[in-house]
Amino acid sequence: MARYVTTIILVILFSLHGIGLWLFTRGFLLTRLSLSEISGCHPLSQCTMEPTHKRAIVLIIDALRFDFVSPTYPSPKSPHHHGVLTLPGELTEKFPDRSFIFNAYSDPPTTTLQRIKGITTGSLPTFVDLGSNFAGSEIDEDSIIRQLRNQGKKVAFMGDDTWMSVFPTSFHPNMTFPYDSFNVEDLHTVDEGVIRHLFPLVTQRAAYQWDFIVGHFLGVDHVGHRLGPSHEAMHAKLKQMDSVLRSLVDKIDDDTLLVVMGDHGMDLRGDHGGDGVHETSSALWIYSKSSALSIPTLESSPSIPSSLLSKTSFPGMPNPHRSVQQIDIVPTLALLLGLPIPFNNLGTVIPELFIRTDEAPDLLATALRLNGEQVHRYLEAYRASASGAELDGAWEGLEQTFAEASTGAGHALFVRHALIVCRHLWAQFNSILMILGLSVIVASLVVAWQFFKKLEQLQESEWESWTFVISRRALIAMSFAASLGFGLGTLGPIGISALELTVWLIAAAVSLAVIDFTRPSFDSLPSLPLILILHSISFFSNSFTFWEDRIVLYLALSAIAPNLLTGISAPTPRLRYRVIGFSLLCALCVRLMALSTVCREEQQPYCRVTFYASSSLAAPPLLILILVLPVTLTLPNTVRRFLQISKSDQELAPVFLEYFFRAVWVAGSICWMLEWAETSLIGGEQYASVFRQCRSAISWAAMVSVSFGGLSIWWIFPLCLKVQRQPPTETGGTTQVQIIGFANTFGSPYLIFILLFFSLLYVDTQLTGQVTLSLGLIAFLSWLEIVDSVRDIKSLNAAVAKATSPGNAIESLNTSPGSESTPQFSSELIFPSLLALHTFFATGHQSTFPSIQWKTAFLLTSSKTAFVSPILVILNTFGPHIFFAMASALIASWNVVPLPDPSQSRSVSKNALRVGVGVSAYFVSLLLGSALAAAFLRRHLMVWKVFAPRFMAAAAGVIAVDVGVAIGLLVGLSRVVTVVGRVFGQIGSRR
C-alpha cells in the first residue's frame, strides 16, 4: 500500500521535473537553420579562380595542438611533444613561399564531429550538436566534399569513421577505409590503417585516379585522452607522424597540395571539448611541393594590408604567431583547387596564399571579392529563410560593410564582421519556452515543499488516503488541461508548438491541483535554509561556479558545525561525546575528500591537480597507489563498527561485509591498479594485453556478482537480526526471546542494499576516487549517528521541559518512542545533498565536459560498446548523486525500532518519502539557480564555458537524484518494510 502511495507522489514530482527540464532545454539550447543550397557557377559571373593544384591531400591529425608543430615552443619546453614533429617547421624555414604554419582557432565545442563539419562546410557549430557526437549526423549543407563531387572528382578517405556518419555516400567506394573511432585504448590501429592505405594511393595514382584524399589519424588524440600529452607515448606518436609526413612529402607529385591540420587542440591533460585556449589552438600546415603560393618577402610586401595578417600568442610562447580561423581553410582550399566556395562558408581566404608575384595583387583582391560575395549570398539566403528574422538587428550594419567593400581588405573586413555577427546570433534562444520551463521548475519546488510539510502534519494512517485524493484531483486537472491544450494548439502559432503548450498546461494544472489542496503554509519560514539559498544563487557568478568544489566544502562544514554546539550542551556525557566525536570524524572525512580534485582550467594558478599524478598525466598519484588497498581492505571493518553501535551487525551483515563486499571492493581496486600497470607499461609492452584481459575479467566478475548474486541474496534474506531463545528459568516464566539488532531493524538491511550500489560505483571509480568514496561513506555513516544523537538530545530536552520531576521525565521518554521526531530539512537533509556533490567533485569531476572520465567506458571491454560503455560513464559521473540519494532514506530509517508493527513501518515509509522529496528539492533548487543564471546571462561571454555546462550538470544531477530516490524507496526500502512487517507482524500477533 505504502509503495503505491510513494509511487504516486514520486511520479507527480518527477514528471514536473522532467517537463520543466524539457521545456527549458528546448528554449535554451541553440539552433541554427542549415540551408541546403549549393554554390554553383553562372555563365555570366566568375565563381572561382584558376586552380594552382589539381589534387590535394588533407591529413587531419586529431588533437594536433599548435605548439606540437610550431617552430618556436612555449616555455617550459616539453620533451614529449615539443620539437618532435619538426618537418613543417623545417620546410617553412627553407621554403617560406611554399610552406605555411598557422595557429588555427577551432570554434568550440572542440569535439571531432563538430570540427569535421566546420572544416568541410566552413560554418559554425551549434551547441546542440555536442550531444550527437556519439551518434553523428549527415551533413545536408554544402561542403567542400560536395563541391568536389559536383565537379566529378574522386574523393578517397581513410581513418576516423566519424566521417562516414557525416558523408555516408560521398567517398569513392573503392577508396574508403573507415576505422572505429571510439576505442580510446587502441593507440595504433587507426593510424596504421591510414598509413597502409595512404601510400599505395599516393604512389600508384595512375591506377586509382583520385583527386582528393582525406586521411584522419587518431593516435595523438587517443594518447592525449589516455595518457596525457606529457608521456613517452606522445613522443613516439608524434615521431611516427613526423616520419609519415616526411615520406609523404617525398612521394607526392608536383600537382598535389598537402594540408596537415589538427581538428582541435588538447588541454594540458590531453582532453578537449571546451573552449580553453589549448583546446581551440590547433595546428594548420599547408605545403605546396613545387609551385610557389606566395612571395618570400611577404612581411615587407605592400600588397597585403597588415590588418589581414592577424597574430596571436600561444600561452607560454615568447612571440605571437600568425593565426587564422580554422574554417578559413574552406574558401582557401576551394579557390586553390578551382572550386566554388561552399554556400554556407563563413571563413575568409588566407591572404598570403594568393600573392603570387609582387606585380599582381589583383589575385588576392579577386579571391577576397569572391569570398565576400559568397558570404553575402549566404546571408541573404538565410535572411529569406524561416529563421531570417534572427538577422534583423545586424542586417543594416552587414549591408553597409558589404556596400563599402571595394578593395580586397574591405571584403575581408565584411566576412570577418559576418562571422562575428553569426557567432552572436546562433546563440538563439526561445525565451517563451525558457520561461515556461522555469515556471514548471518553480512549481515543482513549491509542490515538493507542500508534500514535505503535509506529510509531516498527517498521521501515518491518513496520508495514504490523502495521496489518493490528490492523485484523483491531479488526474482530473490533467485531462482538462490536455484537452484545453490540444484545443488551443489548433488555434494557430503563438511561438510554441501545440505539444509544448499542452505539456506545460498539464504541468501547471497538476501543480495547481496539489498546491491548492494543501494550501501554502508559511509557518516553516523561520527555519530558512540559508545554505541552500546561498548555494543556489552562487551560480549567478562565474567565479563561484568555478570554485564550487571549495564552496561545497565550506557549506558542508557549515552544515556540520551547528551540531558541535548542540553536542556541547547535550544533557548526558554519552550523547555529548557521540555528537562531538562523530561531528569531528565527519568533518575530517569531508575535509580529506576535498584534497582530491581535478582542477578546472579557470582555477589555475590557484589549484593543483591531485586526483591524477599531475595535470598532464592521467595516472593515480603514488600516495594513492600505496593507500588504496589498505583503505579498501579496512572499509568493511569500519562499516561493521558503525553497525555494532546498534548491535545490528548480525546474520547477513558480517557475511556480506567480511567476504562479499570486501572481495568486490578489492577487485575494484585491483582492476584500476592493473589499468595503471597497463598504461605505464610495467613489465613492457607484452604484458599490456594480459593486464587488459585480467582487468576485464575481474571487473565483469565483480559487477555481475553484485548485480545478480548479491542483490538476489539480499532480496531473500535482507534482515540483520539474530533471534536468541532462552528457555524458561527454574523459577518459572515463559521462554524469553531476545532479538539482537532490534534497535536498527530497518537501517541495517537498507544499508546493505545501498552498499550493493556502492560496490558497482566503487568498481567504476578510479583509484583516487575509491579512497574519496570510502571517506564519503564514513562521513555519511557519521552523519547518521549525529542525526540520531541530536534527535535524542532534543527529545530528552523536550521531555525534561515537560516533566514536573526528573522521575517523570524518564517515564515520559519511555512511553514516547524516539522515532517521533521527523526529518528536518535544514538541519538533516542539506548535508547529505552537499555530500553527494562533494563526492562528485572529489571523485575527479567538475561541471565541465573535459572532466568526464572517458576511461571508465572501457572498464569492462577493450572497445566501446553501444550499451555498456555509456552506462559506465554515466555511473562514474553521476553515481555519487544516485548513491547519496538512495542513502538519504537511512536518515528516516536508521535506529528505528519495528514495534509497534504497522505504525512504525508506515512511519518509516512516510519519513523516507519526505527525505527523498527533500533531497530532490535541494537539487531542483540548484537546477533552478543554474537555469536562471544560464537564462539571464545567456549573452554572457562565458555562457558556453561556465553557465550552460553547470546547468547541464544540474539537470543531469536532478535526474540522477530522482532515479536514486526512486530506486531506494520503491525497491530497497519497500522490500525492507515488507520483510520487517512479515517478521514482526507475526511476533506482534503471537504476543
Place this chain on the structure above:
Amino acid sequence: MSFNRKKNRHPTAQKTSSTSKPTSRGLEPTGLPLLQYSSLLGTCTLLMGFNILFLPRTSLVISPLTSLLPPPSSSLDKPQHPFLDPLTANPILTTAWWTIGAVIICGWWAGWMKHWYKFSRAIKDDVSLTPEIKLRAHTDAWLSTIAVSVALYVLLILFGAPIISHHAQTYLLALLVALLTVLAPLYALGRPNFESDPDSMIRRLTWFRLFAELSPRNHWERAAVYPAVGSVLGCWVSAIPIALDWDRPWQAWPLTCAVGAMTGFMFGGLASLATNVVVSLANEEMGQTAAPPVEKKRS
C-alpha cells in the same frame, strides 16, 4: 544512570537564572552600568576601527619592516586605492598588526568586562586576593585563549583553509578570532573545567548556556555573547568574496576574514548595547506598573 546529571542540572539552572533576575532590572546596582558601558563600548568600537584601518600602516614607519613590503603593484589594470596598499602589501604582517591591536583592545576590554561582571554580581573586590591569584587569573585567560586559537586553527583548516601552505596566515586569523570571542569571557568568568565542585559546575553550565546554547539572559551576558557571535559570523560571511575573480589584493587570505571578524565584533557590541537599552527601557516601564520586586535578599 545517565539522568543523574540531568537531576543536577535543574537546581543549578534555577540558580543561574535567579542570580540573573535582579540584573535584568536595568537600573538596579547589580545591573550593567549602561552609561559607562555605552561610553566605553563606543571607545572600544572606535579603537577597533582604528586598528583595522590604521595600525597595519605602522609597517611603513618601522624601517626593518618596510623592507618586507613589496612595492605597490601599479601594473594592474584595476588599480586599487593607495590607502589600501599598505594593508594588502603583506597579509601576514597586516594580520599580525591586527592581532597585536586586538591583544591590546580586547585585553583592556576584558578588564572592564570583569569589572562589570563583579559589579553585576555585586562581588566586592576582595582585598585578600594575593597578587599570585590575580596573576593566575591573567595567565589562565591568556593561555586558554591560545588553546582556543589552536582549536580554531583546526576548524579553519576543516572549513577549507589551505593545509600545506599559508599556516602563518591561518594561525594569525585563528588567534585574532580567539581574542575577539573568548578572551573577555575567559577573564571575567574564569576558564571552565570538568571538576565536580559546585563552583566549577556552575561556571561550566554558564559557559555552555552562553556559548553553546547562545542564550544570554542578562545585560552582561549579552555584552559578552553578542560580540563573540558577531565575530564568528563576520568571519564566516567574509570568506565569500575571496572566491570572486576580481584579482584585488585585498582578497588575499586571510584579510577579508580578519576584517569581517573585527567588524562583526564591533557590530555585535553595538547590537548588545541596543538590546540592553531596549530591555532596560522596557523593564523600567514595566517596573513602574508592576508590583515592586521582593527578591532583594539574594544578591
